[in-house]
Structure formats: structure tokens, C-alpha cells
Amino acid sequence: MRIQNKTALLATPLIMLIALGIWYLSKPATAKLAAPTAIPVRVVNVAEKDVSRFVSGIGSVLSLHSVVVRPQIDGVLTKLLVKEGQRVKAGDLLATIDDRTIRANLDQARARLGESQAQLQVALVNLKRYKLLSIDDGVSKQTYDQQQALVNQLKATAQGNQASIDAAQVQLSYTQIRSPVTGRVGIRTVDEGNFLRMTDTQGLFTVTQIDPIAVEFSLPQQMLPTLQGLINDPEHAQVLAYIGSDTDSETGNLLGEGHLTLIDNQINSNTGTIRAKAEFNNPGQKLWPGLLVTVKIQTGVDKGALVVPPTVVQRGLDQHFVYRVKGDKVEIVQVQMVYQGSGQDIIKGVEPGDVLVSDGQSRLKPGSTVQVLTEPPQVVQSEPKP
Template identity: 50%
Template sequence: MVPNEQRSRGSWARKLGLLAVIVLAVAAVWWWLGGTSKPRTAAGPPTVPVVVEQVSRRDIPHLIRGIGTVQSLHSVVVRTQVDGLLTELAFKEGQRVNRGDLLARIDDRAIVAEVEQARAEKARNEAQLHAARIDLERYGNLVRDEAISRQAVDQQKAQVAQLEATLRANEATLAAAQVRLSYTRITSPVTGRVGLRRVDPGNVVRTSDAQGLVTVTQIDPIAVVFSLPQEELPRLQALLREPAAAPVTAFDRAGGAVLAEGRLTMIDNQIDPTTGTIPLKAEFPNAEGTLWPGQFVTVELKAGESQGATVVSARAVQRGLQGSFVFRVDESKATVVPVTVAYADDELAVVTSGVAPGDTVVSDGHSRLKAGSAVKISPPAGGAAKGASR
């Protein structure tokens, strides 16, 4: 019996040893996996990083932008009105000239001779008319004395009338010759800047030449023609009734640098049916020549102003099925607030209801937001968060 008891005790010892090994292994795994650390608390909903801004109150001008083309108010192709040899060009290309300044001369010797001939013919006929009138007066005295017949008096009256008509024709011929002579001296019809000359002295110029001698273009003042959507027509008509209330600013094509400031002068008499826009014209003082004919510019028209308006940035306003809304931040949570937008452009929106100055609204990070979302305020890329500003 002793050997059996020894074998039984050995079996129990092995079982106890195996159990101890298992317990040690479990303890080691539990320690390795952090079983000794404190239990984790349940995680809440994730916060959404957003950029915010403060709702502000200030005056906001209502601005409408478009693309326009600079046009001269007067551009004239100077042509000769008589055929002849061009003897002189009295300007330099690109020179600024005034109305009436001499631009060119044409050989006038033949026309001067025509003028002198017309004057001589007129003088001859004036002398004949003077003599005929004296004879008519003498005939009148003789007919009263019955020294000559009534027929002779009537013939003399007819001769006087004929000479008077001839004299009027002489005066017309002389006037026409003097006009032709004036055409040999070509002057500027407008105040402006001359372009490239198209003919040189020594060439024979003709009235049939299509290209002319040179172009004179008025630079100051100057106009810009641009188009706006037809929906703006009622506001534009109201502005045109008070021209002083329709200021227009011309920028460079990129819309950055201010080139000139002027005013709206006219609205075209019809809307372009292909584009649904209406052409407009604005006039600008241009003493410095910052605007040039043919130049493309960005035009900004002030169509009104909201004074003391509640303002947010345009990117803060979102649009849904129920209309416009913003996310207002209250105690680190986003609240959906419907708003009414009275005016908006690419940068700002004027809000008439929904938010008040001083409220905090989300300006960036809307894609992951919903009503009640917890938010984490992040600074904008340019620095600390600020209110909407131009």
C-alpha cells in the first residue's frame, strides 16, 4: 500500500505545480496587458474643430461688380477733304493736342489761285452792277420826261436783276473756294491724343483714302462700358435718377488696384437677350491717363448702403431646404439658427434676423457639424479669429 500512496501523492503534487504555473502565466498576461492600470471611463461624442467669428454691426455699402471695357467718348479718324500733296505733319505721334490745333497742311497754291479768280470775277460783276444801277436811275428820270420808252426802262431793270444774280453766284463761288482753301489746313476736331501717323509728308492724299492721316482719341474724360444682370435693372433705374448717388470705381483687371472713380451716366435702351444682361456706361475723369481705350477693367458700382447692419462673413451663412442658417456656438455646442439675409456679396452678408451683434458663429468647419455637436474652437489659418471684415 505504501507505493500506491506515494504515487497518489506525486500525482497531486504534479497537478498543484501545473495549476501554479497556469496561475503565474495568467498573472503575467494580465500584467502585460495593463491589468494593473485604472479602469477607463466611457468615451463621449467627439468634438468638431471649427473656426468662429463674432457677429458685428456696421455700415455696409451694396456693391455690384462687373467686367468693362474702356472706350473714348470721342475718337476721330482725321481725313483730308481735298486732294493734294501733303506738305507738313505738325504733330508727334502720341502727342496730346487741343481742339483746333494744326495737324497737317496740304499744298494750297492751286486753291489760292481759285480764290483770287473768284474774287476778281466778283469785283468785275460788282462794277457792272454799279453802272447798270446808275443807268436805271437815269432812265427813270428820262421816262418821266417821256424822253425814252417804257420798254427801255424795263430792259434796264432786267439787266440789273441779272447782274445781281450773277453777283450772288460769284459770292457763292468765292465762298466755296475759301472753304476748299480752309481744308488745306487740317486741325484737330477734338481734344485728345494722336495715334500713329498713317501717311508721311510728300505723299499725295485723296478724299477717298480710307485709312486717313491719323486718329485723335479723347482721353479725359473717358468712359467704361460694362454689363450687369437684368435683375439689377430696377435698382439701376433708381440710381440714374440721382446720378450723384451712383458712384462707380474702376479697378485693374484683377480687381485689386483702383484706377479711377466716376459715376454712372446711362443705361442702354435694351437688354441683351442672349446673355440676359444690360449694358451700362460710366464716365471717369482721366487726367493722369490711368484708363486707356480698349483696356479691360473691373467695375464696382455702389447701389446703396445698409447703415448699422448686422454683419457676418458670407462663408458663415449656409443654405438648406428650409432656407439660410448659421451655426451659433453656445457653451461649446453648435446650434442651428435660421437667418434672413437682406444683402450679400462674395465676402459679407447683412442679416436682419436670427443673430445679434456679439454672437459667435461658425465660419469654417461646417461639413461635420450638426445641431448639438460639441465644438473645439481653432484659430483661422491667418491667425486669431476675428469678426467679418473686408
């Protein structure tokens, strides 16, 4: 009995050792920690080049001269010598008004002038005779003075008649309506045979100058010192006019190139903006009065600027930063935003040639392992619905 107990005591540890060995051999192998996965990103190199600075605003195209052609006398419109949309020059005859009454008045004024001149000639001869007779007291002093007064009266009458002739000639010139400016004829409002009055506010039509033409626009009041410097520049600041909001030099619809000519004499206190005007040569007539355009003004040039695409720079809580690639990892670099333009930003805090992440920043943190992608991203097109 004692031998059996000893045997049982010896067998129990042995059985435990055998069970422990079987469990150790049969337990699943511990999975090894996976290596960190590289994050795919796209990168660009910091470029160093000269960059022109621009400021943009919304403007309206205005004609430098736009005239509503109205009659200066009452009368019947006898002839229209231009067509709608026709280009005319300053001084070109546009229309005529019935002039028969004015010509008759002119002839009467000339006749009265001739009559008064004949009477004046006779009075001058008598005055000369009376003067000689007055020396020997052949006529009284009173008679001589009366003759002198008659001469003066006839001279005044002749001057009045000449003034009537001049006035009639002016009225006659009003029967020929000529263009005051070089431009384009608008839509007419009357036809031949209509009776025109000076009080008609509508006029016959308008003549609007198209080339050159102006664009008026507004900018924030903070731009006033810059505009003052540009307008005093003898080379004149370049102003570009685009239709729509796309002002990219390659893809935008450029309508014309002009120069800054005027800054308004006061700032609008309600909007905090100041108006300015630029003048454009418009031989192709792409700029049209009333058209809304986007203007870009070149305000300066940054020499040797560090340029990156807008997608590179990230906005932090306090300042801007970029992800710079070092080997297969990235680091955060604080940068200063110098200028934001269309399609490119100027920054400080990096070196020319630095490799910066331009796409894929959302998954990055300092020290992340990255894989640089070289091929362009695939564009997934949705299948058309049946």
C-alpha cells in the same frame, strides 16, 4: 465508500467556488468609456455696421470722342505739325495741304466779282438816267425795262461771284487740317509729300479723347429698376473700375471712380442683359480705350446690418444655417441670407455679438463640444524639389 462519496460531493462545489474566484480576480478590468473629445474650431463675432451694396459686371473702356482725321480735299500733304502720341486741343493745327491751286481760284473769283460790281455800277447809273428821261418820254418804256433787267442780271452775277469766293475760302480752309477734339494723336499712316484723296478711308491718323472717358458694361435685365433709380438720383451712383476680377477695395487694382450716365434704350433679348455707360475723369490715363475692366456699382447702403465672413454661413437642404457657440457646445441656428458681397455677408436670425463658428464646421453637429482656437492656422510649406 459512502464517506468518500460525501466528501467528493462537498469538495466539488468548493472547487468551483475557488475557480470562480480565481477567474474573477484574474479577468481584465473593463475599460471605462472615454470622455468626448472637444472639436477645435475658430470663431467670429457677429458685427453690426453700415454696409454698402454693390453689383459687378464686365465692361469695356470707350472714348467719348474718337475721330479719324481725313482730308476734305485732294492734294499733296505738305507738312505734319504733330507727333504720334502727342496731346492736342480742339482747333490745333495738325497738318497742311498744298493750297496754291485753291488760292489761284480764289483770286480769280475775286477778280470776277470786281468786274461784275463795276458793270453793275454803270448799269445803275444808266438806269437812274433812263428813269428821269422816261418821265418826259425821253426814252421808251421798253428801253427802261431792258436797263432794269440788265441791272438785275448784274446783281445776280455779283452774287454768284461772291458765292464762288466763299466756296474758294472754304476749300482753302480745308488745306489746314485742325483737330476737331481734345485728345491724343494715334499712329499716323502717311508721311509728308503723299498725295491725299478724299476717298481715302484710312485717314492720316486718329485723335482720341482720353480724359474724360467712358466705360460701357452689361448687367442682367433684373437690374433695370435699380439702374433707373440710380440714374435719376441727383447725387449720381458711384461706379468703380478695376482691372481683373479682384474688386476688393484694399487689394484690387482700382483704375478710376466715375458715375452712371446712361442706360440703353432696349434690352438684349438674346442674352437678357441691358447695357449701361458710366463716365470717368481720367487725369492719370489709367483707363485706356479698348481695355476690359470689372465695374462695381454702389446700389444702396444697409444701415445697422449684421455682418459675418462668407465662411460662417453654411448651405443646408432648404436654407442657410450657422453654428453658434454656447459655452463649450454648439447649436444650429437657421439664418436668412440678405446680401452676399466681396468678403462679407449680411444675414438675419442672429444677434450682434453672437459667437459663430467660422472654421471647422465639417465635424460639427448639434451639441458637439468645441475648443476655440485663438492662434492663426499654420501654413505648411512644401520643400523645394532638388
